[in-house]
Amino acid sequence: MTSLDRPDLRFRSSWAAAVAEFAAAGEATMHGSGLWEFEHVDTTEDGARGIVAYLLAQADPALALPEGRVHCTYFWITDKPADDPTGEREFVGYLALRHSLTPWLLEQGGHIGYAVRPSRRREGHASRALVLALGEAAALGLDRVLLTADEDNVASWRVIEAAGGVYEDSRKGMRRYWVPTAARTAARTADRDPGGGPGRDGAGRPRARR
Numbered sequence: 514m515t516s517l518d519r520p521d522l523r524f525r526s527s528w529a530a531a532v533a534e535f536a537a538a539g540e541a542t543m544h545g546s547g548l549w550e551f552e553h554v555d556t557t558e559d560g561a562r563g564i565v566a567y568l569l570a571q572a573d574p575a576l577a578l579p580e581g582r583v584h585c586t587y588f589w590i591t592d593k594p595a596d597d598p599t600g601e602r603e604f605v606g607y608l609a610l611r612h613s614l615t616p617w618l619l620e621q622g623g624h625i626g627y628a629v630r631p632s633r634r635r636e637g638h639a640s641r642a643l644v645l646a647l648g649e650a651a652a653l654g655l656d657r658v659l660l661t662a663d664e665d666n667v668a669s670w671r672v673i674e675a676a677g678g679v680y681e682d683s684r685k686g687m688r689r690y691w692v693p694t695a696a697r698t699a700a701r702t703a704d705r706d707p708g709g710g711p712g713r714d715g716a717g718r719p720r721a722r723r
């Protein structure tokens with residue numbers, strides 16, 4: 514079962530294997546990892562300790578950030594090992610949830626980025642992780658989030674569209690989608706609930722507009 518965990522040293526060995534796997538696949542960027550600033554991703558125990566601390570700190574609203582950077586909650590997508598369903602959960606991918614948008618994020622980057630390690634793709638991890646992330650976004654007070662995908666990244670469009678993404682437009686080769694979060698979905702459900710909700714009277718009739 515796909516989970517979203519905060520980065521943690523207990524996932525170090527599967528994370529280290531995944532870092533090597535991304536590099537071997539020519540994907541050293543690792544979308545959603547938050548590690549683009551690291552010239553070398555040090556996966557030793559000491560290196561991982563520093564990286565985990567750095568990633569966790571980025572979510573702290575008290576952390577002062579350089580111009581153009583926003584606070585971001587980094588998650589590690591985890592699951593049971595593919596060959597051992599009884600084993601401990603292990604790292605399968607990254608997901609970054611940015612708390613707000615800069616002009617560049619509004620055009621290109623969006624609120625959420627993710628990547629699944631090559632050997633664990635097409636198992637539904639990205640799709641399930643995005644649904645979980647929508648709940649996290651709602652908890653941050655976001656009622657919709659922007660997701661972007663390269664025009665040729667069909668897998669990513671599918672992930673976004675399956676989560677309810679509504680295509681807005683394409684800018685500089687990126688498809689841009691708005692995805693309602695759990696907060697908005699819950700509000701809409703309440704609105705349809707005949708028993709009440711902001712748009713209905715007790716008998717389920719639409720409330721008169723004033």
Ligand SMILES: CC(C)(COP(=O)(O)OP(=O)(O)OC[C@H]1O[C@@H](n2cnc3c(N)ncnc32)[C@H](O)[C@@H]1OP(=O)(O)O)[C@@H](O)C(=O)NCCC(=O)NCCS
Binds near residue numbers: 627633638640666
């Ligand atoms: C995009 C990515 C995250 C998808 O991860 P994943 O865990 O394999 O995705 P899922 O298993 O949830 O699959 C989602 C959908 O995409 C489809 N899909 C997956 N890989 C695909 C591919 N290479 N070509 C076409 N469709 C693909 C799946 O069949 C599924 O569609 P369905 O629900 O209609 O069956 C993964 O390919 C990846 O890490 N790519 C590199 C990083 C990246 O592009 N990140 C997104 C930009 S921020």
